[in-house]
Amino acid sequence: MSRAVVQLQHITKTYDGLAAVDDLSLEVFAGEFLTLLGPSGCGKTTILRLIAGFEAPDRGDIRIDDVRVNALPPNRRDVNTVFQSYALFPHMNVFDNVAFGLKLKGLQRNAVAERVRDVLEMVQLGGMETRRVTQLSGGQQQRVAFARAVVNEPLVLLLDEPLSALDYRLRKEMQLELKRLHRQLGITFIFVTHDQEEAITMSDRIIVMNQGRVEQSGSPKQIYEEPANLFVARFVGEINTFDGSVEAAGADWLTVRIHGTDFRLVNKRGFRSGDPVKVLLRPEDLQIQKTEPADGKPSLAGAVEELIYKGSTVDVIVRLTDGKPVYVTEFFNENAAYIFYERGQKVWLRWIDRWEVVLPDA
Amino acid sequence: MTRHRFFTRFYLGFIFVFLYLPLLVLIVYSFNQSRYSTNWTGWTLHWYRSLWDNTLLLDAAVNSLIVAGISSVTATAIGTLAAVAFYRYRFIGRKVLYSLVYVVMMSPDIVMGISLLIFFMLVGLPIGFQTLLLSHITFCLPFVVVTVYARISGFDPRVIEAARDLGAGEFQTFRYILLPLLMPAVVSGWLLSFTLSLDDVIVSFFVTGPTFEILPLKIYSMVRLGVKPEVNALSTVLFGFTLIMVTLSQLLVKERKR
Ligand SMILES: Nc1ncnc2c1ncn2[C@@H]1O[C@H](COP(=O)(O)OP(=O)(O)OP(=O)(O)O)[C@@H](O)[C@H]1O
Ligand SMILES: [Mg+2]
Numbered sequence: 001m002s003r004a005v006v007q008l009q010h011i012t013k014t015y016d017g018l019a020a021v022d023d024l025s026l027e028v029f030a031g032e033f034l035t036l037l038g039p040s041g042c043g044k045t046t047i048l049r050l051i052a053g054f055e056a057p058d059r060g061d062i063r064i065d066d067v068r069v070n071a072l073p074p075n076r077r078d079v080n081t082v083f084q085s086y087a088l089f090p091h092m093n094v095f096d097n098v099a100f101g102l103k104l105k106g107l108q109r110n111a112v113a114e115r116v117r118d119v120l121e122m123v124q125l126g127g128m129e130t131r132r133v134t135q136l137s138g139g140q141q142q143r144v145a146f147a148r149a150v151v152n153e154p155l156v157l158l159l160d161e162p163l164s165a166l167d168y169r170l171r172k173e174m175q176l177e178l179k180r181l182h183r184q185l186g187i188t189f190i191f192v193t194h195d196q197e198e199a200i201t202m203s204d205r206i207i208v209m210n211q212g213r214v215e216q217s218g219s220p221k222q223i224y225e226e227p228a229n230l231f232v233a234r235f236v237g238e239i240n241t242f243d244g245s246v247e248a249a250g251a252d253w254l255t256v257r258i259h260g261t262d263f264r265l266v267n268k269r270g271f272r273s274g275d276p277v278k279v280l281l282r283p284e285d286l287q288i289q290k291t292e293p294a295d296g297k298p299s300l301a302g303a304v305e306e307l308i309y310k311g312s313t314v315d316v317i318v319r320l321t322d323g324k325p326v327y328v329t330e331f332f333n334e335n336a337a338y339i340f341y342e343r344g345q346k347v348w349l350r351w352i353d354r355w356e357v358v359l360p361d362a
Numbered sequence: 363m364t365r366h367r368f369f370t371r372f373y374l375g376f377i378f379v380f381l382y383l384p385l386l387v388l389i390v391y392s393f394n395q396s397r398y399s400t401n402w403t404g405w406t407l408h409w410y411r412s413l414w415d416n417t418l419l420l421d422a423a424v425n426s427l428i429v430a431g432i433s434s435v436t437a438t439a440i441g442t443l444a445a446v447a448f449y450r451y452r453f454i455g456r457k458v459l460y461s462l463v464y465v466v467m468m469s470p471d472i473v474m475g476i477s478l479l480i481f482f483m484l485v486g487l488p489i490g491f492q493t494l495l496l497s498h499i500t501f502c503l504p505f506v507v508v509t510v511y512a513r514i515s516g517f518d519p520r521v522i523e524a525a526r527d528l529g530a531g532e533f534q535t536f537r538y539i540l541l542p543l544l545m546p547a548v549v550s551g552w553l554l555s556f557t558l559s560l561d562d563v564i565v566s567f568f569v570t571g572p573t574f575e576i577l578p579l580k581i582y583s584m585v586r587l588g589v590k591p592e593v594n595a596l597s598t599v600l601f602g603f604t605l606i607m608v609t610l611s612q613l614l615v616k617e618r619k620r
Binding site for chain 2: 079
């Protein structure tokens, strides 16, 4: 693993007695695109503000590049921020906004002009130097905010929901562009969002947070496919949760009874016979069968309740015989150019072995 | 539609007449030949000439400008910094202190004048230029603080944080971000101070003496013996001066904006 450029060690930050960040530790590695993901109010912005130096922790240490920076003011930390509201300097034009940091560093006038031009070129704002920032569109302001921060070549770039003010299309476009710029610049990014799709699309690593604590840290694939707990499973993507009980268990297998049917699953967490568990399945991992499976393998019986056409997919809501609704996503492909079920049609649900997630029932 | 427009025009015109007719009368009468200002006998520049020869009056005018100049600049400097401090820093007694600014602004001039006089007597400062200057700075200060603070509290605090984030220290943030953004408020605070200082009678009456005479007090003592056309001429000159000042400051603010 590469070098840790930012370390938070047992950080606590309280506002009016309420902990916004609660004994939280994390490490950020050189060059990675790290995303902090979590619901509104879970402390994402607070963490960025602690790293940037706008807030001081009540307890714990912050280290940047292996130096304790708890008492260092923001202007002396080698990190830069892209603010959610952009926070451009309204009395300056595009050039002066971007040049601000370089001028403060005492760079030569020519060198400043050259660097600013290069960065503006990179964010596709070449030729806009003399425009007033108040006259730019939202997407352009966003680019200026980004350029203003990266032109200083910080060790770490902090981005607080930088895309949340943009419309859907522009947002998708900027996601790709940010990825490209990250690769091109080689700067470590700490990106904040509460949009799980955005987090999964963009990140090398995601830290899922809740109420000022880390719930899970891992690659987008790990977070999505192997959620560490129910919170992560429910927060990241759609998921079906089945109550089950372990009927029998071995070292690497277990039998779980779900809605009256016994399924033989993989035992990854040392469950024992009698443990209550939750079995989690993504809608796209479930398969619908129109006839009762003849191979004798277990399945869940139910009836189709609703079909929702989504363009490239169809969402099917199946109500199990005991009344529980289950969400299934079917994709159009060469095998299924046409997906159709009658309302009330009887169906059987199953999934590919090992694709389930079994968690203790908290 | 047209009737409506006619009415608004008329209304506006009425307001302007109400505001400016007295001034206009004063200006016209400053060119009147008659010594007794109410009846018109013909045009003359006589009163301007005699004004020019009246060294006492001119000295007072110069004194007034000196006091207004120094006190308004000082009050603007201190007031701007105070407003920034009120906004940027959270210190004990901040709210109380800010309320006190309003108290000074609201207290009647006569109370202000008397209390300043008593204060100066207590500390043993002789009444004259110094005491007058200190008093003018004192009563101008709150107006600057309030004007500047009103503007600064409308700022996005993230803009200041962004400056810090990009490497600006406290002073650089003030110099390159806060001050330029505050400029319109600073200019209008200064202008307000200048005019307040220039036409103050009541406070000045208490805190200056015969060693340092200023224009409003001089005029006041002159008109007690009846309004001389000379005073009209002087007022016209002052009015012209104010007009130039206001235009200039408006242009300055505009220039900044562009
Ligand atoms: N300056 C402050 N004063 C008081 N409470 C604050 C302050 N800043 C944050 N908080 C509280 O701390 C908690 C975490 O806030 P934070 O802004 O870090 O959340 P967030 O994860 O960024 O949320 P969002 O996704 O809505 O931006 C919230 O409960 C918030 O009310
Ligand atoms: Mg936030």
